Amino acid sequence: MHKSLRITGLTLLTTLLLIIGALAGGCASSQNNSGSAGQAKEQAGEPYQLGAVIDISGNSSSLGVPERDTLLMLVEKLNRAGGINGHPVELTILDNKSEETEAVLAVKKLIEKDVLAVLGCSSSGPSMAMVNIVQNAKVPMVSMAAASSIVEPVSERQWVFKTAQSDIVTVKKIITYLKAQGLTRVAFLSMNNTYGDGGKAAFTAAAEENGIEIVVEEKFEASDKDMTPQLTKVKASGAQAAVVWAIPPSASIITKNFRDMGLSIPLIHSHGVGNQKFIELAQGAAEGVILPIGKLAVASQIPDSDPQKKVLESYIADYQAKYNTLPNSFGGYAWDAFNLVVAAIEKAGPDRAAIRDELEKNTSGFVGISGVFNMSPADHNGLGVDSMVLVEVKDGKWQLLE
Amino acid sequence: MGRNKIFTKIKKPFLWPACVVLFMALPLVVDSNYITSVLIVIGLYTIIVQGLGILMGYAGQVSFGHGGFFGLGGYAVAVLTTRYDWPPVLALLAAIALPGLVAAGIGRPALKLREFYLALGTMGFGILIHTMFNEAGKLTGGPSGIAGIPYLSTGGLVFDSDIKFFYLVWAVVLLVLFGINNLIRSRVGRALRAIRESEHAAETAGIDTGKLKLKAFIFSALLAGLAGGLYAFYVTFVSPAPFGFNASVQFVLMAVVGGLGTFFGPLLGATLVVLLGEFLRWAIPLVIPGAGGEYEIVFFGLILVLLMIYRPEGLGTLGKILTSPGKKKPGAAEAGIPGGGRGYEVN
Numbered sequence: 001m002h003k004s005l006r007i008t009g010l011t012l013l014t015t016l017l018l019i020i021g022a023l024a025g026g027c028a029s030s031q032n033n034s035g036s037a038g039q040a041k042e043q044a045g046e047p048y049q050l051g052a053v054i055d056i057s058g059n060s061s062s063l064g065v066p067e068r069d070t071l072l073m074l075v076e077k078l079n080r081a082g083g084i085n086g087h088p089v090e091l092t093i094l095d096n097k098s099e100e101t102e103a104v105l106a107v108k109k110l111i112e113k114d115v116l117a118v119l120g121c122s123s124s125g126p127s128m129a130m131v132n133i134v135q136n137a138k139v140p141m142v143s144m145a146a147a148s149s150i151v152e153p154v155s156e157r158q159w160v161f162k163t164a165q166s167d168i169v170t171v172k173k174i175i176t177y178l179k180a181q182g183l184t185r186v187a188f189l190s191m192n193n194t195y196g197d198g199g200k201a202a203f204t205a206a207a208e209e210n211g212i213e214i215v216v217e218e219k220f221e222a223s224d225k226d227m228t229p230q231l232t233k234v235k236a237s238g239a240q241a242a243v244v245w246a247i248p249p250s251a252s253i254i255t256k257n258f259r260d261m262g263l264s265i266p267l268i269h270s271h272g273v274g275n276q277k278f279i280e281l282a283q284g285a286a287e288g289v290i291l292p293i294g295k296l297a298v299a300s301q302i303p304d305s306d307p308q309k310k311v312l313e314s315y316i317a318d319y320q321a322k323y324n325t326l327p328n329s330f331g332g333y334a335w336d337a338f339n340l341v342v343a344a345i346e347k348a349g350p351d352r353a354a355i356r357d358e359l360e361k362n363t364s365g366f367v368g369i370s371g372v373f374n375m376s377p378a379d380h381n382g383l384g385v386d387s388m389v390l391v392e393v394k395d396g397k398w399q400l401l402e
Numbered sequence: 403m404g405r406n407k408i409f410t411k412i413k414k415p416f417l418w419p420a421c422v423v424l425f426m427a428l429p430l431v432v433d434s435n436y437i438t439s440v441l442i443v444i445g446l447y448t449i450i451v452q453g454l455g456i457l458m459g460y461a462g463q464v465s466f467g468h469g470g471f472f473g474l475g476g477y478a479v480a481v482l483t484t485r486y487d488w489p490p491v492l493a494l495l496a497a498i499a500l501p502g503l504v505a506a507g508i509g510r511p512a513l514k515l516r517e518f519y520l521a522l523g524t525m526g527f528g529i530l531i532h533t534m535f536n537e538a539g540k541l542t543g544g545p546s547g548i549a550g551i552p553y554l555s556t557g558g559l560v561f562d563s564d565i566k567f568f569y570l571v572w573a574v575v576l577l578v579l580f581g582i583n584n585l586i587r588s589r590v591g592r593a594l595r596a597i598r599e600s601e602h603a604a605e606t607a608g609i610d611t612g613k614l615k616l617k618a619f620i621f622s623a624l625l626a627g628l629a630g631g632l633y634a635f636y637v638t639f640v641s642p643a644p645f646g647f648n649a650s651v652q653f654v655l656m657a658v659v660g661g662l663g664t665f666f667g668p669l670l671g672a673t674l675v676v677l678l679g680e681f682l683r684w685a686i687p688l689v690i691p692g693a694g695g696e697y698e699i700v701f702f703g704l705i706l707v708l709l710m711i712y713r714p715e716g717l718g719t720l721g722k723i724l725t726s727p728g729k730k731k732p733g734a735a736e737a738g739i740p741g742g743g744r745g746y747e748v749n
Contacts, residue, residue, distance in 0.1 A: 059643075092687070093687060094683055094684075094687070095683060095687075097698075098643070099643060099644055099648075100637065100639070100641060100643055100644045101443060101633075101637070101644050102679075102683075104439065104637055105436070105439060105440060105443060105680065106683065108435055108436040108439045109436045109680075109683075109684070111435070111436070112434055112435065112436040124546060125545070125546075125547060125641040125643050126643075128546075128547065128549055128639050128641070129637055129639050129641075131549070131639070132637070132638045132639065137435075147546060149546065149549065193544070193545065197544065
């Protein structure tokens, strides 16, 4: 009797833990209406198969859900407009639960289904796990994750592309600003994780090249509640500007501490604070913060002459009409990945190798949400400094600087 | 609970080899990399759950930390092959040895804990290891992990395709099954079962329970490390994510679903959980487009509850009844379940 109770208890405990795990990871997902991929069946052409492996549930679901919503919206729109050269597109979206093993199995399933290309994943880990498989199977893959190691070195990643900006793009934007303002002595503060480390490595290298001296370098933890000690060193160092590489809430806390200490030098953040949450949590301290950001956040402010203006506005309008909320940059990465592949199939036809060649050689001046893509055999991201703009926080809103 | 089955199995000397041969021919017949890789993943999990089965089903000790041992094996291979250029086979041996050593170190204090306290203790250990993978900086590559792990190769043989890897993994699974088959019928196996039934009684009978529990713990860690090493060679990329707490829970789930203390339980459990996951991943979007893994959890929960109600001993005992249809159905007491039919009392 005692033992049966124990096994029963154990099973209950396991169930409970599973449920807790699911709640912790999967809550962020939203209900979506059924934009069925196969609606345009009556059309003459044989459907083209595309696949996507996305982090819909699990740790990265906040990235994956807008991506999935964007893809469902786009494929429905494309098929309503007649598909690719008269062929409807059947897009199979599989969830990898933000796990690498699951991503491996999912992408193999898609390759068996003879998809022309694979979109995904949302985060860097699962994307990396898929790289070796698409390389061996010779299937083009377009990732929506940030790490530059997904596409580099290109000589070992011929079949892999990605649509999210790498750190170096953001860094260049900041360096350009510093130089234009004549600020040569800066303080660099970063959070102690992959995001902060990536930014630090890229910034340190670029600063050296451009004759900018980093006079003080400090780190803080993502969970820290007070960064006054680090900022005291900044104050003593005589830096002309402070660059912070972090995401909220720690980015908001350091901004508050910065104002509380009466520091008056310019405060520059990374694109990691590019959502409204940062401004809310900083409670007014965010005023005057300068940061690089994708153009989607300031679509209404960029000049009409900007090549991206029309694309951005139509994406925002479509997304708002369907989901009644504003799209974010993650959805933008999915928009780019999908449309890059569709454009390549349009010209190259349903052939994996031809699609890869088309993506690499003939993607130039492709106007997307994250920027204007110019792929080359040496660059499988294809985004330049012009893919971002500098903004200043004014009255709790992003204000374009240029 | 798995005693009778082993004896019935011996009476059918040709049935099992035939099954094995048929199974091994499967990837050649179906010619699908996807199905082959699903079978590889099942094989990898089976190796871990076999070890966990000895620990939980025979020694009666639970562990929610085996994701950590799995990860230690994976990272041992990744670090040694990419950072120190060790030959793959040596790295795989290290992947087995390292978790074993760690288990030997933490085993003695940890196994002083009982039942739910032990569950929490091992859970803490698993989380600790996972945090270490995230924070060890250059050594483990932090959250970005380590890419570029070479294929496993020995002599002229390179395991660079799914089919080759399938045979490697399942050869290991068969070896482990064979070893465990011998182990559970040995004196050690009987002593372990005695501990599960009652630790005090076992001690009275002269069994060094502490030492045996530690041995079972180390054994299960060795197997988890072996599976982790093979995993790293298969995916050629590791990051902390697959070795977290969720993995540990999944392994326990497989062991419980398969049936604790049954010979084929671990194999059944791993197969069922992986196949069900794959089926649901495929089936759910057909019903609800774009839906994700959160619906799978509902199904898994439902299945666990149903299993609890109708077959609390796990599926392994179902197999026992099915494989000996000519014989009278073994009663609960005969099947090694004390207090006959206790499962139905729970209802």
